[in-house]
Amino acid sequence: MTADPLAEIVMLLQPSASFSKLVECAGVWRIRRNVEGKPVFCAILEGGCRVIVGGQPPVILQAGDFVLAPATHDQVIESIQPPPHGIDMMSTGIGEGRFRVGREGPPNLRMQVGVCSFASPDAALLVSLLPTMVVARGEPRLATLMQLVGDETRKSRPAREVVLERLLEVLLIEALRCGTEPASVPSLARGLSDDRLVAALRAMHARPQHGWTVAELASETAMSRSAFFKRFNHVVGLPPMEYLFAWRMALAKRLLRGGELAIGHIAERVGYGSASTFSTAFARHVGMPPARYARTEHVP
Structure with missing residues (x-):
């Protein structure tokens, strides 16, 4: 990826x-x-x-x-x-x-x-x-x-x-x-233009399967845990782990729509240790289990 x-x-x-x-x-x-x-x-x-x-x-x-x-x-x-x-x-x-x-x-x-x-x-x-x-x-x-x-x-x-x-x-x-944007509006684009936060964002996107913690992401930016958390939330608009979860779910949906991978493999690709823990998280986020989502959204 x-x-x-x-x-x-x-x-x-x-x-x-x-x-x-x-x-x-x-x-x-x-x-x-x-x-x-x-x-x-x-x-x-x-x-x-x-x-x-x-x-x-x-x-x-x-x-x-x-x-x-x-x-x-x-x-x-x-x-x-x-x-x-x-x-x-x-x-x-x-x-x-x-x-x-x-x-x-x-x-x-x-x-x-x-x-x-x-x-x-x-x-x-x-x-x-x-x-x-x-x-x-x-x-x-x-x-x-x-x-x-x-x-x-x-x-x-x-x-x-x-x-x-x-x-x-x-x-x-x-x-x-x-382009430029109002400096007061949080967004991903503002995060990517931030010399420190961009390292954490790129790390999450490069390795969504990794078991990231806030402390690990903070170390990518050479910031303290508390300073990183506050800055990420202020600039991007949501906490780092919430951003990571949302991104993992978006990737999981794309993989499920493709219909080429088993749910266990998709779970590994998006950072979950087992199909069951992934299924629980996905169902809580989407409102249906991944298997049903794959059947209803599959694109031939």
């Missing part, structure tokens, strides 16, 4: 594109989206705007910026000079994959917007480890990746779904590793 936590989580999410479109906005305007928790990403091609996600303070975006919200429940994008409170606008189609918002006249914003979904049954858990919003500035590769996603979304080429999944994986990883 790889020891790259960010890549593993993005691949486990199993992203697939819902749609991608080019949006032009003119005058004073506001767009409000409620996309039921789906990931939304946006590349600003020309002009500028304000974006508000989940009630956080507005962020100003300019040409060349990219924003990713892995689980958007309420997103507002509006002109730099916003319209009066409560006035939202709808987009109008003006061509294939092209939409316009606001009055007639030259646009003050052009942006490529995409919405995708995560097929993983553990999407809620995995997304909770990611930042609420990520902003990347001056990264032209992200705009290029978005154009490729948009082009692939609109065409019916062979292996379209496979290509889209790979493109989205690269897009999400690139955004998460080069």
Whole structure:
């Protein structure tokens, strides 16, 4: 198994594109989206705007910026000079994959917007480890990746779904590793950017079968047990052993869906000394024994 936590989580999410479109906005305007928790990403091609996600303070975006919200429940994008409170606008189609918002006249914003979904049954858990919003500035590769996603979304080429999944994986990883996020929001991305905590995170992902303790993980970071526990909880958003348990269960589900390994072997792979102790932990976490989960979720 790889020891790259960010890549593993993005691949486990199993992203697939819902749609991608080019949006032009003119005058004073506001767009409000409620996309039921789906990931939304946006590349600003020309002009500028304000974006508000989940009630956080507005962020100003300019040409060349990219924003990713892995689980958007309420997103507002509006002109730099916003319209009066409560006035939202709808987009109008003006061509294939092209939409316009606001009055007639030259646009003050052009942006490529995409919405995708995560097929993983553990999407809620995995997304909770990611930042609420990520902003990347001056990264032209992200705009290029978005154009490729948009082009692939609109065409019916062979292996379209496979290509889209790979493109989205690269897009999400690139955004998460080069973007910034509100420093006060705990997440896996913050943990991976922490010079000390990253050693413990990589160790857990490289050897999930090992019987890790908080003291052992603290030694990986050259910190005391108490200092490591406090820092991990503050930066990542949950205690280290809770993170390890959640990660082991996500791996176990993936192995069970594959249908290639016996439950005893899966138990060993995710750090349990016997099939019975693994089955008890899995049933407590998932709500059903691993054997039944494997039968109901097996992907041929």
